[in-house]
Amino acid sequence: MVAYLDNNSTTRMADEVFxxxxxxxxxxxxxxxSPHGFGMKSWEAIEKARTKVAKILNTKNDEIFFTSCATESINIAIRGVVFRNLEKGGKIIISNVEHKAVLETVRSLSKFGFTVVGIPVDERCVFDLNALEKNLDDDVILVSLMHVNNEVGTVEPIEEAVRIIRERTKALIHIDGAQSIGKLHVDLGKLDVDLFSFSAHKFHGPKGMGVLFKRRGVVIETFMTGGGQEKNLRSGTQNVPGIVGTAVALELVASQMDEDHERMENLRTKxxxxxxxxxxxxLLxxxxxxxxxxxxxxxxKGLNAGILMNLMSEMGVFFSTGSACSGRKKSHVLKAMGFDDETILGSVRLSLSRYTAEDEIDNALDRFNRALNLLRN
Ligand SMILES: Cc1ncc(COP(=O)(O)O)c(C=O)c1O
Known part of the structure; x- marks a missing residue:
């Protein structure tokens, strides 16, 4: 029996989705x-899925755009805002614990003369809102923040951050919700943001599917040019099975979130x-x-988590060290939280899903016991 404890990397597709x-x-x-009846059937399926997603997230249908992953949604959002301001230039604010999809995207844009400012976090990985406030001025064109941190699971004070940003600037706000959709009740009708990105494979949907919310009236530049699908924001033939599957997955996790949470919380405590x-x-x-x-x-602490991970992997227990998405480099998130090298070297991320069974946790604990004994001797 295997124990899959790497659900923040990706999840098993739900049977209903499949x-x-x-x-x-x-x-x-x-x-x-295609304008014929067979094509229309696919078009109708996309629009039905869009309606479902919009309803669950409390947005309007025309505010939902289908893409190929959160990374693509993030790129469309960030590049879209930046390219709209190419002549003016300005400042982009992010946090120091963003995912590479955001970090590398803004880094690649600094060559166009934009200044990037990173906001620090505290030892719980919570954004320093005072630092955010101090950096807000008329030069800021975009603030891009994550909703939930992928490495440690911290829920960020997004509502408070949005309130501060709106009070002080006219900057557009983008949220990376790759780790919050399916894990928190997200109401985009109430959350006063302009752009919001996520991908479906994080909540039992298909891989290769992303969603971008763009509030009505928000104008950004597009770089995916072609046939003009997805209302000219993102060209390319839509992934109809993926789009339909995304809506089913979102419906599933949103409708069962509270029960799933109770179970996962108990398993995490165990x-x-x-x-x-x-x-x-x-060290927690x-x-x-x-x-x-x-x-x-x-x-x-005191162990090399990479060696532990490899040993456990051979025993059929799968999890990440540091950040799964950034390979073997020392976690910039744990560094930003103030942890020393020894703590970071020994750190692992265990992430569950609605399909994690109690047996898997028992099995994982048994294998941890064996692996730790091996490493101690
Ligand atoms: C917070 C966060 N943002 C963005 C991404 C990128 O998602 P994808 O690989 O689906 O594009 C991830 C993936 O782990 C993530 O955790």
């Missing part, structure tokens, strides 16, 4: 942009308590009271 994806791969495979018993120097990194319930970041 059925729908299959249907639109094998039966209704028409191009949604995992944490079990690990504490196995390792005296275990995730701020439990201020985090999504599926994520547990801890450090086996």
């Amino acid at each position: 059925q729908e994806v299959r249907k639109y791969q094998l039966e209704f495979y028409g191009n949604p942009n 995992l944490l308590n079990g690990l504490k018993e196995l390792y005296d120097d275990l 990194i995730t701020p439990i009271e201020n985090s999504v319930v599926n994520t547990l970041s801890v450090s086996f």
